[in-house]
Amino acid sequence: MSTKSHLLPLIPNVNDCLNILATIPEVQGIPRDRMKKLVRQFLAQIRKSIQADNDPGPLTLDEDGILPRLIQYVCDGHQYHFRKVVNATGVIIHTNLGRSLLPEATMESLFFAGSRYSNLEFDLATGKRGSRYSHIEDILCELTGAEAALVVNNNAAAVLIVLETLAKGKEAIVSRGQLVEIGGSFRIPDVMARSGATLVEVGATNRTHLADYQNALSQDTGVLLKVHCSNYRIIGFTSEVSNDALVALGHEFDIPVVEDLGSGSLIDLSRFGLEKEPTVQEAVSSGVDVVTFSGDKLLGGPQAGIIVGCKKYIEQIKKNPLNRALRIDKFTLSGLESILRYYLDEEKAIQQIPTLSMIAESTDQVQVRAEACVNNLKAKCKGLFQLDIVATTSRVGGGAMPEQGVESIAVAIQSESFSAGKLEKLLRGQPIPIIGRVEHERLLLDMRTVAEDEVVLIVDAMVAAIEKMKSVSGNI
Known part of the structure; x- marks a missing residue:
């Protein structure tokens, strides 16, 4: 019996998945028809993976099997498409991230x-x-x-x-x-x-x-x-x-x-x-x-x-x-x-007015947020990254003043275990995405465009990213 023919019958059916999901607090409130659609999509992906001779792992509907991935897929599929993000790019009027903030x-x-x-x-x-x-x-x-x-x-x-x-x-x-x-x-x-x-x-x-x-x-x-x-x-x-x-x-x-x-x-x-x-x-x-x-x-x-x-x-x-x-x-x-x-x-x-206050803010004020971010990251991430506070240049954005920059301060993050590009992608994939920029193999989080109450969101996103990397690789 081939690997495909052996594994395909082990894929749970839609009703069994729906019955399990009915007991999961994270997905309560999702309309049943939407849930059924997402479950079918998830199972179709597993089937396609098996047919491509990929190892899907255990196919049981429990914590050691596909249940965590199923829950995540359903939650991701039902979340709002238009969402809040943390702009750590340093571009103040970011045309792709909503332009000017309002008071x-x-x-x-x-x-x-x-x-x-x-x-x-x-x-x-x-x-x-x-x-x-x-x-x-x-x-x-x-x-x-x-x-x-x-x-x-x-x-x-x-x-x-x-x-x-x-x-x-x-x-x-x-x-x-x-x-x-x-x-x-x-x-x-x-x-x-x-x-x-x-x-x-x-x-x-x-x-x-x-x-x-x-x-x-x-x-x-x-x-x-x-x-x-x-x-x-x-x-x-x-x-x-x-x-x-x-x-x-x-x-x-x-x-x-x-x-x-x-x-x-x-x-x-x-x-x-x-x-x-x-x-x-x-x-x-x-x-x-x-x-x-x-x-x-x-x-x-x-x-x-x-x-x-x-x-x-x-x-x-x-x-x-x-x-x-x-x-x-x-x-x-x-x-x-x-x-x-x-x-x-x-x-x-x-x-x-946030656009003007971000332009006018001194680098000393930006430095305070950078230090708070680094201190929290060091406490939560336990030395897994090299964290530095570096001088950088923010941009006004929005097509304005293309040659000019605003002096700023960024948190620079490096790791010997994975690339800055991989970390950027992981942070971008969080429930509240963190959008930074990669320069010289470092992920830079420009704190001029990060609000004081968003520092904790960056820290939480980093912790979640680490957990995701651990679950994939087993270690970092």
Whole structure:
């Protein structure tokens, strides 16, 4: 009798597995149909392993057999797909890990928005239908100096609706060096094409002059577009046209000037050692007619595309039917208003908005968390790893300030028994995944992006990873 034919009949049946699982506290509450589906998948994997001549181990439904693996499989299969993770990468605005974190007070506003009725589109003064944008337009104008404002669901949408409104069927003139690609392989030329605007490239990749724009003007020109290259840099022999010069040209021929700031910031972050970046206020005060920027990057709020500028152009954009498809929901509206109110006091914004506080935090403060993490790991992991506190560099992220880093402190973990890549994978596979980065055969956990209450999660995940490695190899 072959190994396959001998082992296949020993695989437990679905009902026996379900009966055992009914006594296991960890899986209580999982709907029976979901449990049955997961059990069948698990048993199918065992069957496939046997047919591939792999040793499945004991097939009994007990602690020495397949039961622990079955329980883990069912639990893993039923857990939420969208989950909390610990960001130990050092990238503050991590586009793959949820971008900007929100303050506690903002989260409270989101709870209120979802659990109670609100005046979303109800004018309390008149008792009639109101506009959802009225809740944040005034504060956006107050903070930026703009005449009017509108918010859509992300910054790509903001650029799209602005161009579709002001330049559909017309030409949009833009410097060749500003035709950037943003996240998810979306490119400015593609967004422009979708808007119905005709792209007119001027200048060279590294140098564009005012005369380039002047020579490209025609009766079909709809807008002069400036795109802030926040996600890359051209250095060396470069030149670009200032806002003042471009605005003067646009106003001379009654052509609106549009600037996409990308990440966008309401605070000059050069005070924290970063390179000077244009703020939204500076773009507005330069005379640019329409400015677009993100709400969920340097601003530190929920995902949104914010449009501010001259009232006559913003009013046209508001009336665009596309606005209905791109409008924000009540959660974005509530969260954004909460974030914007922090900016009424700049110092309070820096202290309370996580994105800004992580940028502003001193390395001494980061060092405290690193030391706490190392001390706890040494106590729990019993010398199984080489643990060091090392200087490193965090990144702002979100496409902002690509050449610049923020000095930081990381916990470096090494082992002679297994690779840093293996440990990274094990931590990533924990119930609360720990996401670090591997450098020079060490796993680095950058503590700038780790909250104080997340240190214990890292320690717990390390302990669990060790136990998993022991169960697989028998020792470490």
